Structure formats: structure tokens, C-alpha cells
Amino acid sequence: MTRHGKNCTAGAVYTYHEKRKDTAASGYGTQRLRLGKDAIKDFDCCCLSLQTCQDPVMTPDGYLYEKQAILEYILHVKTDIAKQMKAYEKQKQKQKSSSQLESKSEERERVESFKTRENSIVSKPINPFTTGLTKGPEKSSTEEPSTSAPASTSSQSLPSFWIPSLTPEAKPTQIKKPSKTVLCPMSGRPIKMNELITVRFTPLDPSLTRTSLLTRQDRYVCAVTRDALGNSVPCAVLRPSGAVVTMECVEKLIKKDMLDPLTGDKLTDRDIIPMQRGGTGFAASGVDLSAKEARPVMMV
CATH class of the missing domain: 3.30.40.10 (Zinc/RING finger domain, C3HC4 (zinc finger))
Known part of the structure; x- marks a missing residue:
């Protein structure tokens, strides 16, 4: 196998370094990188502020935080949850009022349909002896559907996209009920102020x-x-x-x-x-320090 420099382009061998360099520059393919010492915080630094802790506290999962930073984070998350809960309750009240209006309109439609059915009832008694003698009206009644059929088809009109009332509208986004639990920014598990442990x-x-x-x-x-x-x-x-x-x-x-x-x-x-x-950035430290970024892959 031939040897040549990292940035040499005259060789016939496509080295691993050149492949990684081209992959990073192209923007395609999954890129993996091992973190060094410069990218790792010290053991006594806060996971939020990345500064050395003055009043350190620890979660039951073993993550170290500055007490002021983690309390401000919990307060910020609770305020955000209260805002989301208020918006959810407002949406729920709006849906309840709209459902009440729909139920009232349906009841009104039922009453109107009942009235129309009642008004269409013939109050004058029909003579059974004269209905069978007249055949002319029956023929006309049988011919009515054939004449009215093309009229019904012609009355139907296709919707037009250019009519403002028929154009699609963006419906409001449905807000889901927010969770009231505050999650740890590192582990993603529930965190409470009374569970924080003072570290000395x-x-x-x-x-x-x-x-x-x-x-x-x-x-x-x-x-x-x-x-x-x-x-x-x-x-x-x-x-x-x-x-x-x-x-x-x-x-x-x-x-x-x-x-x-x-x-x-x-x-x-x-x-x-x-x-x-x-x-420490070395493999012998026993901590996995590899970063992975998934990017689009070009199929050959």
C-alpha cells in the first residue's frame, strides 16, 4: 500500500482521512466525532452554566447544578407550563361553547323540519272513489321525474377554487394538555426542588x-x-x-x-x-464521549 501525505491528491489511494474530509464538506452521510478534553466540562462545573459551582446541588441521577441556576430553570419551566395550561383551558372553554351552539342549532333544525312535515300534511280528506278514475294526472306524475332529472343535474354546479368562500383555510392548531412535571435538562426525568442534594x-x-x-x-x-x-x-x-x-x-x-x-x-x-x-477525552476514562450527527445519505 502506497504512502502519501494527508492532503496529497496525486496518489491512487483514497485514504480514510480524505474520505472523512470529503464527507464533512459534502454535507451528506452520518458524521461521527470523538470529543476531546477541550469539549468536556470539569466534574465540579454546573451542567447549565458550565461554570464552577459556588453552591452546588445534585439530582438523584448524579448531575451537578448550581443551586441558583437550577432553581431559575425550574421556575421558568413552571411559568411556561402555567401559560400553556391557561391557553389549553381557553381552548377547552371555546370548544365547549362551540359545541353548545352546535347542539342548539341542531335542535333548531329538528324543530324546523318537524314544522315543515306537519305543514305538508293534507288536512282535506281524499275521496277514494275519485282517485282511481282519473288516469291523466298519474301519467303526468310519472313523467315528472324524467323532466325534472335534467333540471336537477343542471342546477348542480362544481365548486370554483377562485371563490373566496371555497378556498382552503388553515385551521387553528389544537393545543395538547401540557404535563405539569418539570424534567431534568440532562436526564429527562422528573425533578423536584425537595429532591436536590446539597454537595460539599x-x-x-x-x-x-x-x-x-x-x-x-x-x-x-x-x-x-x-x-x-x-x-x-x-x-x-x-x-x-x-x-x-x-x-x-x-x-x-x-x-x-x-x-x-x-x-x-x-x-x-x-x-x-x-x-x-x-x-478526560481518553478511551481509558470509561465514559463514552462520541458525538454523532445523522445527515442525508446519497444512494448510489
Whole structure:
């Protein structure tokens, strides 16, 4: 197999790099890309603001948020749901009033049809002895349908597209009943304010200020073993104390007694929440970091 540069066009081999480059430029075909370290947020950053959390809270699914950001999000979603609910109730009331008008019009039509049927009844008694003698009217009555048939067909007119009353109209969009549950922006599961867990990170050096901590790469440590925390270290949060510990500490120390080492409270499997981390950009981090974009495909 011949060797040539990435952007060489004189070779007879269509390399994988050239194929990916042409696929990205053409706008067709599914494009896959693995995210690097620059595209991954740190483990202590908010999932909404992507900034380092000052007052971090965590959902039961393990996603970290800034308390102010997630509360503003929940309030915004509830306000939006209230607006949608108001529009739905207005539409429901409008449909109810229109159905009442339709029922009244149908009742009015039934009354009018009953009146016409009553008025068409002959009040004068028919003489049975004279009806059979006259055959002339019967012939005329039999001939009436044949003469009236072409008149009925000629009276029917086809609708015209250019008549404004016959042109199609756009019907109003039916609003569906909105759901009152607020969903997590990351996991898509229901989220409540009383289910948020306050997270307490243990700083590497308690004497350092917040500004000096942000400039360091290793900012926090495990609350029990004092191991440095980062995107490459799987972490967990203990629900009673909110302390952040490593999963190695959970497996080797905490799960033996199932007690919170900081508060002494009894723990269950539900109280140990694995933290969703971004990874490091390497395959060995154990996190799937591949992005996929489905685009139209040209059939050959």
C-alpha cells in the first residue's frame, strides 16, 4: 500500500482521512466525532452554566447544578407550563361553547323540519272513489321525474377554487394538555426542588480562597481518603452529609459498614449517588464521549 501525505491528491489511494474530509464538506452521510478534553466540562462545573459551582446541588441521577441556576430553570419551566395550561383551558372553554351552539342549532333544525312535515300534511280528506278514475294526472306524475332529472343535474354546479368562500383555510392548531412535571435538562426525568442534594466539596487546602482554588488543577480531595478528585476519578456523593468521596473509597471502606463516615448515619444503596463526570477525552476514562450527527445519505 502506497504512502502519501494527508492532503496529497496525486496518489491512487483514497485514504480514510480524505474520505472523512470529503464527507464533512459534502454535507451528506452520518458524521461521527470523538470529543476531546477541550469539549468536556470539569466534574465540579454546573451542567447549565458550565461554570464552577459556588453552591452546588445534585439530582438523584448524579448531575451537578448550581443551586441558583437550577432553581431559575425550574421556575421558568413552571411559568411556561402555567401559560400553556391557561391557553389549553381557553381552548377547552371555546370548544365547549362551540359545541353548545352546535347542539342548539341542531335542535333548531329538528324543530324546523318537524314544522315543515306537519305543514305538508293534507288536512282535506281524499275521496277514494275519485282517485282511481282519473288516469291523466298519474301519467303526468310519472313523467315528472324524467323532466325534472335534467333540471336537477343542471342546477348542480362544481365548486370554483377562485371563490373566496371555497378556498382552503388553515385551521387553528389544537393545543395538547401540557404535563405539569418539570424534567431534568440532562436526564429527562422528573425533578423536584425537595429532591436536590446539597454537595460539599472538600478543598485541597482550606486556607486557600475561592479565587486561588479556581486557578489550580487539583482543587478538591476525597472527604475520607484525601485523594485528589478529577474527571479521571469516579466519585460519589453521600446523601446524608453531601460529602464527595471516590468510588474506590465506597467499595473498600463505606460499603463494609454502610455508615456515613462524617455523620455516622446509616446508609443504603440509594444514599450513595455516583457523580456523572465528563471524562478526560481518553478511551481509558470509561465514559463514552462520541458525538454523532445523522445527515442525508446519497444512494448510489
